[in-house]
Amino acid sequence: MKNKVAVITGGSSGIGEALAYKFSKENFDVVIGGTNGERIKSVLSNIKEKGGRGEGIIHDVSSSDDVKKMVDLAVNKFGRIDVLICNAGISIRSLFEDVDIKSFEKLFSINFLGSVYCVKHSLPYIIKSSGSIIAISSLNGFIATPTRTAYVSSKHAMQGFFDSLRLELKRKNVHVMVASPGYVHSNFRKNTLKSDGKKEGKTSRDHANMMSPEEVAEKVFRGYLTKKRDLIFTFRGKLAYLIKNWFPKVADRLAYNEILNERESLLKNY
Template identity: 45%
Template sequence: MSTQTSMKGKIAIITGASSGIGKACAYEFASRGAKLVLAARNLEVLNSIVQDLLLNGHEAIAVRTDVTVEDDCKNLVDEALKRYGKIDYLLCNAGISMRALFKDVDLKVIRQLMEVNFFGAVYCTKYALPHLLASRGSVIGVSSIAGFHGLPGRSGYSASKFALQGFLETLRIENLKNGLHVMVAAPGFTATNVRVSALTADGSPQGVSPRDEKHMMTPQKVARTIAHGILRKRRNIIMTTEGKLSVLAQRVFPKIIDRILYMFMAREPNSPFK
């Protein structure tokens, strides 16, 4: 493996590592030689992933972590340092989604989205930052096209991703002379359980994806793209042509893209717009 594709000897913390993009990143980073600290609330699932990685000759530990709890995030960093002595990559991937009109949504849903998607990244970054500065490492936030412009029916999700991107961009500028790499990764629609567990207006999970997932990005493809971005020290990665076009159109033809997004989301089965 060349130095351009290798993560050999690097220590990576991955939140939301029990499924979807986080799990795929665990296997992708491990295949490139990284040593892993995997975080999620479900310790049983995390341990099964760790055992599989160990059986395949990789190094990893599991740390039960609820990213909405500041002390859990501090403990995650402490456990990484206790085991490996340094941190090179912090992948802030833990996240939840929602599907409801703002006029109908219980405000506890918005608060929960912000706690997981935004404050989870803030807490982990706060405690990992001194060690990432020491290693001249990377902070990576898994965002979304919804972090570049509002997505109807996802007000809390978009708000949390806008906040995440603003935080990471500011962190990047503050550390321009400190060697810290900060990257925002924005996948397109990805075939994970995030839509199944997305919160409805009352905070209950919707339980089924409103979209046909056969033609979506796979978590494995997203993980490969994130790994390439880290190694090339990219700033922002928008992973689909549709996403790139929509971000550009938002700047040039904002009224048109508003209408397109409305129609796009309204076509979902059981759309709240109907």
């Protein structure tokens, strides 16, 4: 019998990399994408070293044509797609008043449209395999924070897109799951853009108590197996979800203070 196939965007680093190893360990053939060719090579070689099979592509998820190439690669090499994981993403830390609008558009094209393109090109194969579509969103998919307007709105857009898609696919036997991690220890914050469009290059938070990408990957895999609708990872995340829904003003205050207290907070003098 052929292995199942997982296609993972942003598989060159952090959560996507850990997902690639986890699905490979569970006997999936994996196809990963990213912009960093060296990292893609290294992830694939780690997979092959452990006896797994993988393919990679250097591409930009904000291009529909580039995303189609990833889907074509999966189908040409492995003949099917069982799981699509829309994981590639970036953030911007900036006051909206100062944000570079080109960076705002870029972020939306990666986080939101990148996910839309992935689903669009792979959907016929996922319907055929009665497979799963998994979105790596964020607590910011339903909770707003200041100085992250681009990121928060892109993740809210993802939530709406995948929730709507799930309903539409009701009779197609396709599982759609939105995973919403809290803080995860990865290069994400170093890669976050500033208002001038350049990378932060350092983190605005203490990483000591953050979840590891490996823990996220384990939980996502379990969520995949048990066909979860939503995955909110920590007690704190679940509590935040309840507070947001029942006491939105309290949620606003907590979110404001959280950002006010981060390192070099942009709210301090605003």
